[in-house]
Amino acid sequence: MSDPHSPHDPNVSRADRAAEVADATSADIALEGGSRVAPAAGARVVPSAPAPDEDRWRRALREIATGNAIISVLAVVLALLVGAIMIAATDENVQAASGYFFARPGDTFAAIWQSVSGAYASFFQGAIYNFRRPEFATGIRPLTETLTFATPLIAAGLGVALAFRVGMFNIGGRGQMLVAAAAGGYVAFAFDLPWGLHMVVALVAGVVAGALWAGIAGLLKARTGAHEVIVTIMLNYVGFYLVYYLLRTPGLLQAPGSSNPTTPAMKDTAVFPDLFGPAYNLHFGFILSLAAVALVWWILERSSLGFRFRAVGLNPNAARVAGINVKSMYVVAMLISGGLIGLAGVDQVLGTVTTGFSSGIDAGIGFDAITVALLGRSTPVGVLVAGILFGAFKAGGFSMQAANGVPIDIVLVVQSLIVLFIAAPPLVRAIFRLPAPGVRPVKARTLKKKEAAK
Structure with a gap:
């Protein structure tokens, strides 16, 4: 007689198995970001009833x-x-x-x-605010500096957090930022395009480069089982020395007539516009980071792709039984994660360091993003708050x-x-x-x- 909970039982439909995975996922969402013990495949999780002698206010405080x-x-x-x-x-x-x-x-x-x-x-x-300044416009400038520093941290933190939710540890933020900065920066200084279009093309080039660089780790994990931590660490070194070589080679990224490993200045048509004028450093990249927060929230909480991400992160075996292609989820998750971290690299070259950049353009943001994702409990809103705090x-x-x-x-x-x-x-x-x-x-x-x- 077959086990009614066996994944090979013909009496158990795929819809029932998917419902079981959904129950396991929903139960774990309540513990999102904390220590989790994924339920076994096929086990339904029934939330415990509140204590009978505990009123709702005490329960809420608890x-x-x-x-x-x-x-x-x-x-x-x-x-x-x-x-x-x-x-x-x-x-x-x-x-x-x-x-x-x-x-x-x-x-x-x-x-x-x-x-x-x-x-x-x-x-x-x-x-936050400098009370020693006589005018509000100058007193609020520190807050805009905080948001400027937070802009790449939010984007990179979202990339790391999304990988966390799929059960992966993307520690390759440095390499992904450098590759994205090189691609976006090259488009920004080497091409002549109309204003607006030039910025969009440079932005897309950087995001795609970061996504493809992270996708290498996702593909290797899916195809060969290689651990993404080892692969992304190695890709950090590969990305750094590749960009450094490009910066030292005339005709590639190195500025003409310069012996220093730096690029030419970004053209004005590709630079992010200032949000509050030239007196402040806050640029359009902050709006893009806020849009990325909304996008990641929608992906994780409102889309079927996000449901599959969470299911794989909670229990890959149960997700596989429910019909989810776990290997493809690893690749897609790393592509999106690398694209978000690539956005942080583009923020640096098109919004902050527009006069040319060197191999230190990442400024440690790739590793700080791990801290931001941990503090934000791998949730989009939490990453936003944590990014502003670290800014x-x-x-x-x-x-x-x-x-x-x-x-x-x-x-x-x-x-x-x-x-x-x-x-x-x-x-x-x-x-x-x-x-x-x-x-x-x-x-x-x-x-x-x-x-x-x-």
């Missing part, structure tokens, strides 16, 4: 306290607290006052307050260094600590005494035991 969003927020808070300790420890006034701490402890605490509050005030003025770190960090002498390395440490805390949710829950997800209140457990005893 869901917030055990959710992934609060972990991300608290991870940032913890990182800022550790950053404050480091700022105080490296401040000369604090070090001097601590030398006579037992004689006048108030001086040490006052120096700590002045050091930390001054640094974070400068961070706010460099990233603020970049803009505000320079202000802290200039105004207060805070080492820029502290900002990098804070970013690293955010990743550390996000990677260890039990640690964050233990520090803030948050309940673990799925744990019912004590009263609910006691009542359940009494009912079972009856």
Whole structure:
């Protein structure tokens, strides 16, 4: 007698198997971005009923306290607290006052307050709004700088997040950005096209180049089973040295008459227009990043392709049983992921570094995008918020260094600590005494035991 849940049972239709995968996917969406245990193929997941003695407000608070969003927020808070300790420890006034701490402890605490509050005030003025400026138009300029820094981070973070949702780790952002920047930049300075059309052609060239470069990893994984982490790391080196060679070769990417590995300036017809005029650096690339957020959200949440992506990411075996071509999903996901990261490369050459670029055009964005995707819990809106936050770190960090002498390395440490805390949710829950997800209140457990005893 055949097992009713066996994938080879002729009595089980493909529609039933697809419904089972849909149940598994829907159950896991509630835990999106956190630690997941994919249900076994053929197993239906029934959500647990709320505790009978728990009203809706307490239940809502419990869901917030055990959710992934609060972990991300608290991870940032913890990182800022550790950053404050480091700022105080490296401040000369604090070090001097601590030398006579037992004689006048108030001086040490006052120096700590002045050091930390001054640094974070400068961070706010460099990233959000500068209250020292007399006019709103100049005071709001730091916010536009934050959004400028965030523009490529959002696009690249979306690419990494989409790969995460399919169960793949795209760590090749650097190579994909470099190849996309080379393709888009070459079109931007080597061709004469009308305004508007020139920008579109350069944009498409860069996005397609990034997609094809990432598609190599997807194709190798689908055809040979090669691990995408190893392949994308190797492609980073290949992409870097390929672009470096092109930059050192006259007639290719190197500027005519120059011995430096840099390109000519991008032509004005291909450069992204400024959103608020020449006084601000924010350009049209930010609008494209917002459009990419909307597109990725629609793909993942409203399209059949997104359903197949999520099904493969949760359980490739169950997805294969349901009739999904898992290998083709790997290739398509890496193509889209590389295209999004390629958009970040195009943002750099057409919006930020328009006077010519070198092999350092990626500026570490390819690796920062991994952090952005982790902080954003691999959701489009989360990546948008995380990208803006890291853009603020970049803009505000320079202000802290200039105004207060805070080492820029502290900002990098804070970013690293955010990743550390996000990677260890039990640690964050233990520090803030948050309940673990799925744990019912004590009263609910006691009542359940009494009912079972009856």
